[in-house]
Amino acid sequence: MPSRNNFNAGRVSRWLYGLAVGVALFSGFGQMPLYKRYYLADIPGLGWSANFLLLSDLHYLAAALLLGLLAWRLSLQARQAVPAWSWGPRTWWGWGLIGLLVVSGAAKALRNYGVFLPPPLLMILDFVHLGSAMALAFTGLALLLRPLLPKLKALRQPTA
Amino acid sequence: MATDISRRNFLRGGLAAAAGVAASGLVLPQAVQAAGADSLCTVLDLSKCIGCEACVDGCREQWQSTVPDPVSPIPQPLPSRVPVQDWSRRKDVQDRLTPYNFLYVEHLNLAHRGREVELHVPRRCMHCVNPPCTNLCPFGAGRVEKNGVVHIDPEVCLGGAKCKQVCPWQIPQRQSGVGVYLNLMPTLAGNGVMFKCHRCLPLVAKGQQPRCVEVCPQQVQSIGPRASMLAKAQELARAKAKADGASPESWRDYVYGLNENGGTNTIYVSPMPFKEVSAAIAQDRRQAQPGRGQRAASRQGGRGLRAGQAGRPFMGPVKDTMASAENLTKALVLAPLAGLAAGFTRLFGSKKPPQSEPKEAPHA
Numbered sequence: 001m002p003s004r005n006n007f008n009a010g011r012v013s014r015w016l017y018g019l020a021v022g023v024a025l026f027s028g029f030g031q032m033p034l035y036k037r038y039y040l041a042d043i044p045g046l047g048w049s050a051n052f053l054l055l056s057d058l059h060y061l062a063a064a065l066l067l068g069l070l071a072w073r074l075s076l077q078a079r080q081a082v083p084a085w086s087w088g089p090r091t092w093w094g095w096g097l098i099g100l101l102v103v104s105g106a107a108k109a110l111r112n113y114g115v116f117l118p119p120p121l122l123m124i125l126d127f128v129h130l131g132s133a134m135a136l137a138f139t140g141l142a143l144l145l146r147p148l149l150p151k152l153k154a155l156r157q158p159t160a
Numbered sequence: 161m162a163t164d165i166s167r168r169n170f171l172r173g174g175l176a177a178a179a180g181v182a183a184s185g186l187v188l189p190q191a192v193q194a195a196g197a198d199s200l201c202t203v204l205d206l207s208k209c210i211g212c213e214a215c216v217d218g219c220r221e222q223w224q225s226t227v228p229d230p231v232s233p234i235p236q237p238l239p240s241r242v243p244v245q246d247w248s249r250r251k252d253v254q255d256r257l258t259p260y261n262f263l264y265v266e267h268l269n270l271a272h273r274g275r276e277v278e279l280h281v282p283r284r285c286m287h288c289v290n291p292p293c294t295n296l297c298p299f300g301a302g303r304v305e306k307n308g309v310v311h312i313d314p315e316v317c318l319g320g321a322k323c324k325q326v327c328p329w330q331i332p333q334r335q336s337g338v339g340v341y342l343n344l345m346p347t348l349a350g351n352g353v354m355f356k357c358h359r360c361l362p363l364v365a366k367g368q369q370p371r372c373v374e375v376c377p378q379q380v381q382s383i384g385p386r387a388s389m390l391a392k393a394q395e396l397a398r399a400k401a402k403a404d405g406a407s408p409e410s411w412r413d414y415v416y417g418l419n420e421n422g423g424t425n426t427i428y429v430s431p432m433p434f435k436e437v438s439a440a441i442a443q444d445r446r447q448a449q450p451g452r453g454q455r456a457a458s459r460q461g462g463r464g465l466r467a468g469q470a471g472r473p474f475m476g477p478v479k480d481t482m483a484s485a486e487n488l489t490k491a492l493v494l495a496p497l498a499g500l501a502a503g504f505t506r507l508f509g510s511k512k513p514p515q516s517e518p519k520e521a522p523h524a
Contacts, residue, residue, distance in 0.1 A: 031298045033320035037242055052296055052326055053484065060488035064495035071496035075503025109492055112485045114290040116306060123300030123316065130298065 010087070017069055017087040021136075024062035028133055030055040063105055070102070097136045104129040199289065199308025199425050200364065201389035204282060205396060207431040208378045211267050211280030216254050218375035219263045219284075219357075224251060227260050227355055230337025235346040237336075242351060244336045256471035257283070259335035262357040263372055266472070270440035272432045273405075279430070279437065282372065282380070283473055284357040285310060285331045286417055286424040292481040293323035293332060301354075308386065308425045311358035314339060319352030328421050328481060329473035332356040386425065393418065393427045400431050422480035438476045445472075 030049055035041045041050035048054055073088070089095050104125045111117045117125075229248050236244060247258045254261050266281040291310045294302030301316035302323055312323065312332065318341045324332045332354035341350025360370035368374070373381045382392065397411035406413070413433040417424040430437055480486075 031296065031322075033322045033325075037239070039239070052322055053292075053481065056296060057484050057488060060485060060491065064488070064491040067492060068495035068499035068502075071499030072503045073499075075500045079504065079506075081503075081506075106492070109485075109489050112290075112295045112482060113489045114482070114486065116304070119300070119303035119305065119313075122303070126298065126300035 013069060013072075014087040016065060020062045020066040020069065021140075023058055024066065025133065025137055027055040027059040027062060028129075031059070060109070063109075066098075067102070070098075094136070094139065097132045097139070100128055100132040101136070104132065198306050199386040200359075200383055201308065201386040201425040201427065202287075202359075202370075202373065202381050202383045203389050203393045203396065204381050204426070204428045206279060206281060206380070206428055207400070208380045209265075209280040209282065210378055211265055211278070212377065213254070213265050214375050214377055215282055215372035215380075216261070216263050216265060218371040220254065220261060222360070222363075222371045223262060224260050227335065228338045230335060230352075231342060232337075234337030235342070237351050238347045245334045245352065246336055247333070248335065248337075257331060257333050257356070257473075258471060259333045259353075259355040262355070264472070266441065266444075268437065268440045268444065270432075270436060272436060277432065279432075279440070281428065281437070281475070284372070284426075285359070286329065286421070286426045287357075287359060288421050289423040289425060290480075290482045290486075292326040292328075292421075295482060295485070296326050297323055305361065307364060309359045309361045309364065311361055312354050312356060314353045314355070316340065317353045318344075318350035319354055320350065321354060323354055326481060328478040330470070331473065333471060389427065390418070393429055396429045400429060404432060406433075416475055420478040422482055434475060438474065441475050445474075 026049075031052065033052075035046075036050040041047055069087070089098065107117065107125050108122075108129060111122060230246060234244050234246060247253070247260055250258065251260045254264055256264055263282060263284040266283055268279045268281065270277055270279060287308055287310045289308070291302070291304060293312075294304050294310055296302075298320075299316055299318060301313045301318070302310070303313055304310050317339060319334050319336065319339060321332070321334050324330050324334070333356065334352050334354050336352035339350070339353035341352065344350065360368070360372075364370060369383060370381075373383050382389070384392075393415055394411060397414040398408040400414045401411045402408050404414070410433075412418070413435065414430055416428040416430070416434045416437070417426045428434075
């Protein structure tokens with residue numbers, strides 16, 4: 001059985017992972033000019049969501065947290081520690097998407113740092129980053145909704 | 161068991177390690193280079209400019225026809241508060257930046273050392289060394305070429321105007337009713353294409369000079385490799401400072417664009433300190449009372465535009481927009497190192513017991 005410390009560490013790491021992914025998704029989608037157009041920034045307390053530079057900073061912070069968690073998990077795996085850190089995807093599909101997000105995001109961060117990248121490569125990276133994020137978000141949404149499927153099917157069955 | 165080095169675990173670890181290394185910036189592809197190293201930079205000696213606007217005419221003759229006319233009627237984006245911006249019936253406007261006018265000349269009268277001085281300032285995109293407009297474009301429509309030209313690909317741009325919002329000078333201008341968004345969801349996403357100076361990229365690629373440089377009768381602008389242009393700007397500014405009765409050491413007061421927004425490839429050198437030029441522009445904006453013609457242009461150019469101000473950038477000090485992202489890049493490098501340190505120093509997570517590994521619940 002995992003110790004109480006491991007249990008807590010696992011719970012904290014899952015929450016941190018959720019926080020990192022949630023903030024990254026919100027700030028990432030906010031990089032498209034949507035929040036102001038579609039009134040989200042008009043909601044009291046959410047005016048900051050129309051500030052692209054602030055959202056960019058938030059995206060960086062979420063990415064740093066996610067990278068820290070990834071490295072932590074990698075090191076724990078390397079020394080075969082208790083899997084109390086069982087956060088994150090459980091499939092190659094999920095890990096593949098996160099890998100694409102990390103690699104394309106790192107390249108974009110290099111560009112923002114002032115490193116020259118050929119424009120066609122940068123456009124490919126932009127669409128890979130956006131596409132991977134959308135695929136991850138929709139996969140997560142589908143998994144969240146999956147438990148509802150049997151109930152929906154039951155509703156469609158004629159009752160005896 | 162996790163103790164076996166299976167192909168699955170090897171690939172998993174390799175992918176994560178490669179991603180971590182890439183994120184840490186320890187390995188760079190050979191294609192990448194420090195931006196700005198091979199850039200072409202322009203220096204504008206404002207004391208030479210007579211305000212003839214030959215540069216504006218040359219630019220318009222060369223490029224105005226490349227900006228397409230919009231479809232008719234232009235689709236009204238949803239929600240209705242999203243403005244349709246149509247400059248296609250006001251192509252004659254050349255006293256501000258519009259989608260059909262990439263360059264204008266600011267004509268100023270200012271008092272300097274007790275006398276009235278005329279100053280003419282050609283204004284266009286500054287072509288920043290690390291431009292926020294292109295870095296933050298979510299679709300890769302904004303581009304920086306190896307020669308330092310910052311431009312927008314009209315085949316990709318959806319006209320969201322984010323580039324304009326993050327540009328300190330709000331240079332890019334939108335034309336609604338043109339571009340690829342018409343083939344997607346024209347009412348729900350996008351609103352045209354953003355246009356701005358591309359410093360005659362097709363001509364420069366053929367080894368020619370930009371039109372505004374070439375047609376100027378006064379040779380106000382010079383263009384060349386960034387390092388030599390910086391030296392030229394400094395030498396020129398020292399001479400201007402000395403001629404102005406100031407110390408040559410105060411030459412930085414006489415240049416604009418050197419450090420603005422982290423550095424640009426457009427450097428102005430003025431016969432008086434730019435603090436005074438900036439004040440004169442601010443004064444001009446305060447005095448600008450929208451006349452009938454300007455109001456009409458404003459209405460046609462989009463709701464909410466302040467006539468006489470929009471499309472006419474200021475010349476005050478500008479902080480580096482990308483400085484925050486550059487600083488946070490260090491966090492992206494340090495975070496994986498901290499994660500590895502925490503893992504290997506056993507700050508969290510104890511050693512796995514030898515036999516009984518608790519089975520995880522299946523993922524929901």
